[in-house]
Amino acid sequence: MPKYDLSPPAGTRDFFAEDMKLRESVLHTVRDVFERFGFLPLETPAFERVDIMMGKYGEEEKLIFKILKRGEKQSGGEADLALRYDFTIPLARVVARYPEKIGRLFRRYQIGPVWRADRPAKGRFREFYQCDVDIVGSRSVNAEAEVILVLTEALSAAGVHNFTVRLNSRKVLGALLEMHDIPTELHTSVTTAIDKLDKIGVVGVSAELLQRGVPASKRDGLLQDLEAHVADPGHIRKRLVSLPSGEAALRDIDQVTGIVQPLMKHGKLVFDPFVARGLSYYTGIIFEIAAEGIGSSIASGGRYDDLVGMFSSNEVPACGGSLGIERILMLLQNTEAARERQNVPQVLVTIWDENLRSDAFRFATHLRDHGVSTEIYVGEGKLSQQIGYASKKGIPYCAVIGPDEHAKSQVAIKDLRSQIQVLATWDEALQTLKRTAKTPLP
Amino acid sequence: MPKYDLSPPAGTRDFFAEDMKLRESVLHTVRDVFERFGFLPLETPAFERVDIMMGKYGEEEKLIFKILKRGEKQSGGEADLALRYDFTIPLARVVARYPEKIGRLFRRYQIGPVWRADRPAKGRFREFYQCDVDIVGSRSVNAEAEVILVLTEALSAAGVHNFTVRLNSRKVLGALLEMHDIPTELHTSVTTAIDKLDKIGVVGVSAELLQRGVPASKRDGLLQDLEAHVADPGHIRKRLVSLPSGEAALRDIDQVTGIVQPLMKHGKLVFDPFVARGLSYYTGIIFEIAAEGIGSSIASGGRYDDLVGMFSSNEVPACGGSLGIERILMLLQNTEAARERQNVPQVLVTIWDENLRSDAFRFATHLRDHGVSTEIYVGEGKLSQQIGYASKKGIPYCAVIGPDEHAKSQVAIKDLRSQIQVLATWDEALQTLKRTAKTPLP
Numbered sequence: 030m031p032k033y034d035l036s037p038p039a040g041t042r043d044f045f046a047e048d049m050k051l052r053e054s055v056l057h058t059v060r061d062v063f064e065r066f067g068f069l070p071l072e073t074p075a076f077e078r079v080d081i082m083m084g085k086y087g088e089e090e091k092l093i094f095k096i097l098k099r100g101e102k103q104s105g106g107e108a109d110l111a112l113r114y115d116f117t118i119p120l121a122r123v124v125a126r127y128p129e130k131i132g133r134l135f136r137r138y139q140i141g142p143v144w145r146a147d148r149p150a151k152g153r154f155r156e157f158y159q160c161d162v163d164i165v166g167s168r169s170v171n172a173e174a175e176v177i178l179v180l181t182e183a184l185s186a187a188g189v190h191n192f193t194v195r196l197n198s199r200k201v202l203g204a205l206l207e208m209h210d211i212p213t214e215l216h217t218s219v220t221t222a223i224d225k226l227d228k229i230g231v232v233g234v235s236a237e238l239l240q241r242g243v244p245a246s247k248r249d250g251l252l253q254d255l256e257a258h259v260a261d262p263g264h265i266r267k268r269l270v271s272l273p274s275g276e277a278a279l280r281d282i283d284q285v286t287g288i289v290q291p292l293m294k295h296g297k298l299v300f301d302p303f304v305a306r307g308l309s310y311y312t313g314i315i316f317e318i319a320a321e322g323i324g325s326s327i328a329s330g331g332r333y334d335d336l337v338g339m340f341s342s343n344e345v346p347a348c349g350g351s352l353g354i355e356r357i358l359m360l361l362q363n364t365e366a367a368r369e370r371q372n373v374p375q376v377l378v379t380i381w382d383e384n385l386r387s388d389a390f391r392f393a394t395h396l397r398d399h400g401v402s403t404e405i406y407v408g409e410g411k412l413s414q415q416i417g418y419a420s421k422k423g424i425p426y427c428a429v430i431g432p433d434e435h436a437k438s439q440v441a442i443k444d445l446r447s448q449i450q451v452l453a454t455w456d457e458a459l460q461t462l463k464r465t466a467k468t469p470l471p
Numbered sequence: 472m473p474k475y476d477l478s479p480p481a482g483t484r485d486f487f488a489e490d491m492k493l494r495e496s497v498l499h500t501v502r503d504v505f506e507r508f509g510f511l512p513l514e515t516p517a518f519e520r521v522d523i524m525m526g527k528y529g530e531e532e533k534l535i536f537k538i539l540k541r542g543e544k545q546s547g548g549e550a551d552l553a554l555r556y557d558f559t560i561p562l563a564r565v566v567a568r569y570p571e572k573i574g575r576l577f578r579r580y581q582i583g584p585v586w587r588a589d590r591p592a593k594g595r596f597r598e599f600y601q602c603d604v605d606i607v608g609s610r611s612v613n614a615e616a617e618v619i620l621v622l623t624e625a626l627s628a629a630g631v632h633n634f635t636v637r638l639n640s641r642k643v644l645g646a647l648l649e650m651h652d653i654p655t656e657l658h659t660s661v662t663t664a665i666d667k668l669d670k671i672g673v674v675g676v677s678a679e680l681l682q683r684g685v686p687a688s689k690r691d692g693l694l695q696d697l698e699a700h701v702a703d704p705g706h707i708r709k710r711l712v713s714l715p716s717g718e719a720a721l722r723d724i725d726q727v728t729g730i731v732q733p734l735m736k737h738g739k740l741v742f743d744p745f746v747a748r749g750l751s752y753y754t755g756i757i758f759e760i761a762a763e764g765i766g767s768s769i770a771s772g773g774r775y776d777d778l779v780g781m782f783s784s785n786e787v788p789a790c791g792g793s794l795g796i797e798r799i800l801m802l803l804q805n806t807e808a809a810r811e812r813q814n815v816p817q818v819l820v821t822i823w824d825e826n827l828r829s830d831a832f833r834f835a836t837h838l839r840d841h842g843v844s845t846e847i848y849v850g851e852g853k854l855s856q857q858i859g860y861a862s863k864k865g866i867p868y869c870a871v872i873g874p875d876e877h878a879k880s881q882v883a884i885k886d887l888r889s890q891i892q893v894l895a896t897w898d899e900a901l902q903t904l905k906r907t908a909k910t911p912l913p
Contacts, residue, residue, distance in 0.1 A: 033520075033522060033523055033564075033567075033782055034520060035523075035564050035567050035568035035782055036568065037515065037516050037519075038516060038518060038519065038520055038552055041516035041517075041518070042516065043513070043514070043515050043516070043565055043568070043569075044512070044513065044514040044515075045511075045513060045569075045572055046511035046512055046513070046579075049511075049512045049513075049514060053512070064816075064844055065839045065842065065843075065844050065845065066839060066844075066845065066846070067816035067819075067844060067845055067846025067847070069487075069488035069491075069814065069815070070486070070488055070491045070495070071485070071486065071487060071488070071491075072485070072486040072491060073479065073485050073486075074479050074480060074483035074484070074485070074598050075483075075517060075554075075584060075586070075598060076480060076483070076536075076598075077479075077480065078475075078476060078480055080475060081475055081477075091541065091542060092541070094518075094538050094539075094541070094552075095538065095539045095545070096536050096537065096538055096539070096554070097536075097537045097538070097539055097548070097550050099533065099534070099536070099588045100533060100588075103537070104548075105548065106539070106546075106547065106548015106549070107548070108539055110480055110536075112517075112538070122475075122477050123485055125475075125477050126477035126478060126485070127485075127487075130487055132860075132863065132864075133850065133852075133860070134848075134849070134850040134860060136846070136849075137488075142517060144517070146541045146542075156516050156517060156518075164849055166850060167849045167850045167851060168851060169849055169850065169851050171822065171828065171847070171848075171849040172849040172850075174832065174849075175847055175849050178832070178836075182839070287829065288828065288829060288832050291829070291833070292832060292833065292836045340475055340477055372511065373511070374506075374509035377509075380613065386613065386730065387729065387730060387733070390616065390620070390730050390734060391733070391734065394620075394734045397507045397508060397624070400507065401507075402506055402507050402508075402509060403507065403508065403509055404508070404509025404578070405509070405613070405617060406576075406613075407576070407578075407606055407609045407611055407613040407614040407616075407617050408575065408576040408608060408609045408611065408614075409609060409610060409611050410575075418574075418575070418576060421574065422574075
């Protein structure tokens with residue numbers, strides 16, 4: 030036999046039932062909240078035509094997984110397809126492809142894996158889930174408010190309660206840079222540097238600005254504002270309110286805050302004028318949600334009025350957001366709620382011998398028909414091995430129908446935790462197993 | 472703007488909410504049944520290392536989607552990964568990789584997309600879902616019985632009631648070919664020819680056998696049996712029962728039938744000695760489930776004792792089965808049940824103006840908190856446009872809070888089907904909307 034590397038490919042994972050229980054439950058909760066907010070599902074293929082994907086991700090383009098042509102064309106080594114990198118490009122394609130289904134206003138969610146050939150690290154995978162909501166067709170800040178509300182509600186419902194929504198607008202940053210007379214063509218680059226204020230401090234940002242070609246004279250004014258902001262979080266607001274463009278930007282922020290803040294069940298919302306978001310495609314409100322105990326953000330989004338229309342002939346305003354579900358799962362991994370979720374069948378029905386086998390299958394069917402998750406032992410072990418199997422797997426109850434039970438139309442139910450065994454009719458046993466789903470036999 | 476082909480890649484699909492509702496509901500039902508039977512989820516990556524996949528699929532290998540190496544290695548045109556083609560190879564890898572988690576007996580299900588670069592056709596896609604159950608580690612026919620039971624129960628629960636399980640064993644075919652003295656090395660090839668009896672008849676099979684190198688003398692005996700079987704379905708059983716190998720094969724069939732038949736809620740089960748299954752890896756019981764109104768089978772499976780162990784150093788007996796979920800969905804598409812499933816929010820909360828906006832968001836939150844799926848209108852249209860939007864989308868109710876309703880702490884609920892409008896307190900409105908989830912306002 031050839032030697033195989035049997036581990037999953039770098040950056041991907043095999044999920045067993047015990048890994049899946051929290052994962053599935055959180056994804057289920059998120060989906061429920063999205064639908065409760067009137068977002069509808071959209072599912073696009075795992076891969077797109079390669080030209081749809083190229084030229085959209087800047088430097089990150091090299092992280093796209095490309096798929097070789099098949100058949101005779103394979104030998105050329107060319108790719109015609111690429112695994113999706115996010116859900117935004119597929120959304121843009123769908124918006125342009127099906128105008129009659131999209132209408133003037135369209136809201137959808139998409140939950141599923143995306144693939145990026147990033148360097149694998151703790152919390153960074155090559156295959157990971159994204160949970161996106163987007164609203165296409167509205168320029169109103171009501172759309173941003175709705176997006177932030179649905180994401181914070183999803184966090185609340187999933188059990189993440191200590192978080193901070195850091196709200197900003199690209200227009201705030203624009204007004205600030207305008208005030209300091211920084212040339213428009215440097216705005217994106219400068220924004221990227223300012224985004225790092227949290228991590229590298231004023232001194233670090235200063236060095237980056239120089240490196241990115243901001244003249245020293247202009248840089249110093251900007252740095253003064255940064256320093257003043259660190260000392261007084263209200264500083265930037267006071268500076269901006271005197272500028273028309275600054276005042277308009279602040280009005281957006283205040284409207285979103287006015288809608289969202291009173292309705293958030295957990296967490297808090299703050300205006301943070303230096304949240305910049307790495308991606309260059311945002312055009313208005315931007316936000317990041319940070320959680321205690323985790324370095325990077327657990328959700329983010331904003332308005333990107335030029336992005337979703339990239340394949341359309343007309344302009345398409347849009348805003349949306351995304352939950353960093355892999356990080357959220359890391360946060361929840363060690364909580365009480367995670368441990369409580371059951372991931373094994375409720376009962377193992379043992380098979381006494383070939384003569385009593387049909388009793389066992391019939392009793393298993395009886396339980397299953399009434400919603401009790403039931404495994405029937407299909408291996409070749411003796412009764413003691415069957416019970417040992419259940420015990421090892423963590424199944425709480427065993428059912429045994431031996432000749433005595435068969436003669437009396439009964440079944441023995443053994444609680445593997447307390448070792449208590451009771452004899453019961455099939456219906457009594459069903460009632461007991463339904464009732465004691467989570468508690469040991471009395 | 473470059474010209475893009477905006478349709479999904481050949482053989483793949485975009486699913487909107489109206490396409491997803493039946494799909495998700497059926498997948499959910501199937502998953503529920505699998506778990507009720509004590510199968511636990513396993514999720515493996517979308518792609519595997521390319522060497523894990525090569526040399527396992529015979530002629531079909533050319534249908535595998537391969538992924539180009541990244542970065543500098545990309546220019547070589549080589550592939551290091553491949554999209555999964557089924558769930559069996561990933562299962563085999565997992566069984567070999569994690570012996571301590573697998574133990575002596577392991578049962579799992581896996582539901583998700585697989586990818587095959589097949590020629591797209593009606594009902595044949597390049598991206599499609601598979602739903603597999605497998606039991607690893609048992610040689611007992613109880614395992615096959617359990618697999619057939621869980622699949623038939625899943626069909627029943629999904630609403631497919633007219634089906635036939637056609638049961639056979641590779642050993643039946645083996646005994647038959649042995650009886651006719653057909654050389655062992657021809658068995659697989661002959662089996663493939665016999666598998667087509669349904670489609671090409673005795674004459675067609677006869678031609679195929681000759682083509683596949685079966686000597687004319689031996690072929691005639693076999694054809695006599697085929698003809699006799701067409702006239703009398705009990706013929707083959709009578710012939711086999713006299714052979715020791717035939718008798719053993721029939722005993723397997725009879726045991727599985729004895730367990731499964733009395734517990735099937737719908738459909739029927741028959742012994743069909745000429746079901747052969749295309750795949751060469753089966754070693755014992757094989758089955759196909761056929762449904763009225765569809766040409767190809769909607770489920771299939773069997774025992775494949777040598778397959779799952781392909782990466783392991785020891786032998787691993789296993790059996791399993793798969794639901795052809797795309798075909799099942801085609802069967803169900805036009806049923807009453809499919810039409811009844813709701814795929815839009817229950818209510819659209821309109822926004823009167825900026826002053827009353829927070830009322831609208833608060834009322835929407837009130838409904839959502841009590842489980843009513845609620846969309847809030849976030850576009851920029853007037854009230855009539857908002858109601859028109861709801862109506863076009865098929866949302867049954869609109870909620871309006873204008874100045875009058877605001878003054879009285881009320882809300883107007885409009886039934887868009889009957890055009891009846893009622894005024895109510897927020898709590899009354901909530902109760903009404905919960906109650907009338909499916910019926911119009913009185």
